[in-house]
Amino acid sequence: MAPSSKRSLRSLQTVIENASPESLRGFFFQDDENFVAIASEIAEPFQPLEEEDNEENRNAVIAAINDMKPEVTLPVEIEAQRVLLLTNGKGPSALKVIAEEELSNEEYEAAFAQLGELAVALHVHAHHRRAFDDAVSFRNARLWRDGKLYSAFDVDLEHPKPVDANAIPKEKLLAAVRLRLKLSVDCGMSVVDLPATEAYKPSVLVIIRIPKDITGIPEHLDNGGRRLRFLRPQKEVLLIYTPVEQRIEICADTAPERALVSECFATEVLGHDVSTKPLTWVNYDLSQFFRTLTLDPPAVPGFLVDKTALVEIEVRLARWKQRLRLSVPFGDEIEKTAQSYLAPARVLQRASGISRAVIAVRYRRQDSDPPSLLEITISDRNRCSLLSDPDPELRRLGRTLLTEWKIQHPFRDLSSGELGDFLPLLLELHDRGEDTVPATFFSERKSDPDRLVEAKLIVRKDVDDSVIDDFDDEDVPPAKDRMLYAISTEWLEQRIIEALQSVLSIQGKQEITTRLFFIGSMSIDGKDVPCYLARGLGEQKWFVDAEAQLRMRSGAGPGIVFCGKDPGWKCIAANLIMTLPRATDGSAGFASLDKSFVETFFRSNLGLALGGTALTIVENADGESGTLHVPGKPELPLFSEQQVHCFRLLVDAKKKGLPGVKTRDLIAGSKSTGIQQMLGKKRWPVFQDYIEDLGQSWWGLKTS
Template sequence: MAQKANPIGPNILALIEDARIDLARAVLAIREGENEPEFNLPEETPNPSDEESVSEFRQKIIGILSDFDLDELRPAEQRCRRIRALSDSKGISSLATIVDKQFTEEQAQEIEAQPDPLCRSIWAFLNTRQTFEDAESFHFARQFRDHGKMYDAFEVELEKAINLDANAIDETALASKITEVLELKTICTVKALDLPSTEAHPTSIMLIVRHGGPLSSVHDHRDDGRRGTIYFRPPNEATLIYTPSKRQIEICADSPVVRQKVGDAFAEVTLEHDISQKPLTWKRYNLSRFRTSLALSIPKIEGVEIQVARVLEVEIRLGHWSRKLALKVAIDDDIQEIATRYLGRGNIFRRAASFSRIGIAVKYNRAGDAKERSLNITVSGVKSCNLQSNKDPDERSLGFALLHEWGILSAFRQIDNGDLRAMFAQLVDLYDLEEDEVTGGYLREIGLDPDRLIEGGLLERRDRQDVVLIDKDDIDGEVEIKPSSTPGMVSATGPFGEDAGEHPAADLERYQLNREWLQETVLKLIRPLLTSKGAQVLDQDLVLMGDMGTDGHRKPVYFARRLGNPQVINKLDQLLRARNASGIGIVLTSSVDTLTCLGPNVVVPVLTHLSDEGEDLVLSRDALAQTFSSGRNVAAGGSSVAVLKSGNQSASLCIPGKAPLAILGANQIRIFEKLVTAHLAGSPDVKTADLIEDTGVKSPQQAFKKPMWESILDVYIAKGSTRGYWRLVV
């Protein structure tokens, strides 16, 4: 008989084995929710000096916890993981930094009396939870500087330096401004802390912004077997670090929209900076140019004469971030020639998928000054450059000007509303994509400029495809992409070494969609249609945007994506039918070919309702009203029982007084057509064998996914009056 796997996670085990026994027991006894089990651990702990008793007690705890399931132990495992994160490596210094700022002398003495870092972390978690969480925020902020998806750095051009510390920040005013710009429905809190200088970072100020996220929901399977919906507002957090010497704002947060708006609010309220005249500078560094050449041109910069500009250091990652290859040379060396001589003409630097570090040396003199000067520029990844900490404003300006001339630097530039409206249809296409990655070729096909989207924050550059699928001439399959001697092109080689021709290099560049920013941009363009606004995320594919109409005739307006996917349609149909108390509404969708109704709502493809009147509205209000008016009767269930097809594989079941049901696939459509025919003929019961004929299933239930079947049973379909029969529920 197979032995049952131990459900206890590694962090719980480590805490039991390594922590002082009374502290370990106290952590494991915590319950932070009604759904967490009661472990019933022994109340009395042995004397820590009695090693044998302590060892027995540890084994006893392990034995007790082993009787619980993995899911029941997960909350305790997560708490133990958090505690251990602040007891190891840089987590120790993060906790110590915040403790020094917040603890009273008595608290400081108590935590210092703990025997080791793990016990100090546990003590803080048990006794000063707010300080522990602030230390977590600080620790994550330092870590996420290298985590591009959650981190942004902005530069602010101040007219004069401002002496600033945590005490000078009006936390209440800043919280009020952030609440306004994020359109929050709940209270936002701001906490400011001074960060001392370290070897890696100058003196800084950290702000922890805690706020509620968009209202969301999850399905709940109750003890009685019925399904319900739990609505909740997830706790969100943004951590901002301002370094006065760099005039730099760094922000960690899940959403790029939150990162920019919190940064703008801080600059406006705390630094008194006019962001309307001088927006925060959001820089991105593109190192892909070094795939084709490590040589740098000598550009003309007004007021400066450049003598030398050379790459002295280059570092690439080999498939995984932990594997890297670096080459360093002296300033008198030609790094291009060195790489070719020792690594081969087609060396790895030419074929690099991504560069993680480039070091550049510049020798120059200012016009009218014979003194030779030097400037070292180091770019690390897409968001970091040592110029940000250069104290000389002239050198900073020169460095950024050079990076711009070499095509390495691009600065954030908000796309104005007029340009956004002009590209609205293409942005909707992007928003409807299944994947978050796109190629330069796709962007070119739909008429979008990737560089402009990168400047506007909607895209981030990733790397270049090294293998692609082609169907051309005698080659059908994967081809390998290699550099070409033709500028702007790459060469393709077939699986047997055959020449597959040259292709534009720009078409094979890969880009990452900033999904949250893209969603915010698309929804912002539609909001002028709404009478009342207030986004509520119901699902990753569905957002409640607000209402249209006047009091007493308000219509909820949703925005749905991926309605070309049957699984998404089923999911959202169930979700919207559960919200039928909201009344008949409008579901705007980025998909063109889809159902006419989804739940008790009229589906309106936005791309077929664009405004051509040159006004601020991207959608035609009159066209929307007409579509809603013509579809309203069907959304209410229609005037008679019917199956309305919108294609070979999709249809809506209409029953007066009920929300239409989206049915997908030939089997589902065939089953409901037979039930509707029987109902209209006055003999509603249909024998199972007749109902499933030509469907390939053994029962009607097998034609539906389990969640959908559970939602329609006894609502749209039910067992007949005689065993072995089914009927429509009318």
């Protein structure tokens, strides 16, 4: 029976239990610095396994690994996980495709002469690491096609050209990616030709490997001490370009990376001018059919389009699982049919969404040609039948029509001027606690969301049917006014940071937490003032979290924290909180946030970050929160009635010259048994900068 394995070493145990001794030797004793330590410690228990392959000897190897330090086994466990990825599902076929492209005939035959998929994966890992890495990336790209880390863009090339791995200008593309993503380190790249399969056309895979920030892992020493081992993990951007479809598919952690790297590829590899012909984001918007079911035929160069019509529509009713489909023959007017059967019940006006539409197009290539029919089926927001059409000209016809009808939108980023105009609105969006925003958010601010949709900062998601109950049937607002938009948080953060950096002439970005970013330091009166972007400071949980992080950076001096809405506090740690004012007409541009404005704000309010000039406690109107001001210390927000009561007693005692306050008085009225319990364990290190234990259950206020 195999020894129980540590949960963190399950993949290693699986490999040891199922691979041959020869394959295990190649894996554990390969020329890789991450394997040096484990190879040294495993050498003795591994020798009996090579002499006799039995369960007892395998268990001895597993037991030896279980006894090793985590810093020895963790890197190898990660590699074992990657090996197993290539032994099931799409892994074996991905490895075969990459091996055929990257290995020589002799290397390929040696690899696939191994017995079993695990043995093949271990062999390629040990002897052809680059091919192994590329196979894992290709396998991931296949799986991510339907995930949240995936986007697709169509490129409208006037003169398409064949593209394969040899045609990719690697250095030029990498330089463009570094520039657009503002990377300070070099990136790696692999390029692989992908052959045609039953499901996919021939394409080219580009893998860009981007080093992440250096991190440290504690290493336990034999003498009981510790030291940090520093490493630089990496992330990948996976791009697949299919020439016959003129489509870029891309997988990356964030929406900004997907959009910007796609533009770099289109510009540097395809020679496409994205400034005049933006990439078309593959996301279909059927919301116009809430207003009208009529489609007028536009002019399309190279075609004579004489009739276009919606012939089928599927709507979701009050709940998404409830659906109703209306279908008519080509030639019948679906608008009249809908008016007769759907309008009396106001079905389209009350619908939750449209999940499917079929459009018929009658066209000719020349006057003398007989008419032909093209049918375009759109479903599930990003599925379209045009992809399966083998004729590139018909795909162009279909894409042109969908773009003209605004069913398919080109990706059009905000210009620097627009970014300034929208900045206050973007900050408000960024600071919302929800992932979605209703149409009323924009109407209340006299702002049109369509431009933000074009820039992919928000995405039409659904129609809010909850408001229907508030209206009579005759007064139900149109679908556009009930639209819900999903907020593209990462893309939004990127654009806000770029706008702030442009205005303040600063650079640098570091993600401290998912809700707090360092965005650079600006010089004010000869001193570097750190600047941050935060969201959620209006909620105590996120305020406390950001406060703890900023106090650890107090050595940088007082700074500025930008946020989208007033959290009710003027400072956090030793930093001023700054929200942008909105103009009365609903817009605000760069003029409302120029460098001199920020400098004046900082100089005028710096005293608050330093605690003011007098010891005082300011209670808010609700009596359940307040702010402590101690000269020389950052102001301290107080979040509860008990905290306000506690510090009011401490301030009064200090002003009266009393030695301190007894614990029982400080916690009176609470259910706590001690002051630390009452103030909260998580924030206790913050409070310790303001109070001191005088002994014998007495507490005093620190003023220096």
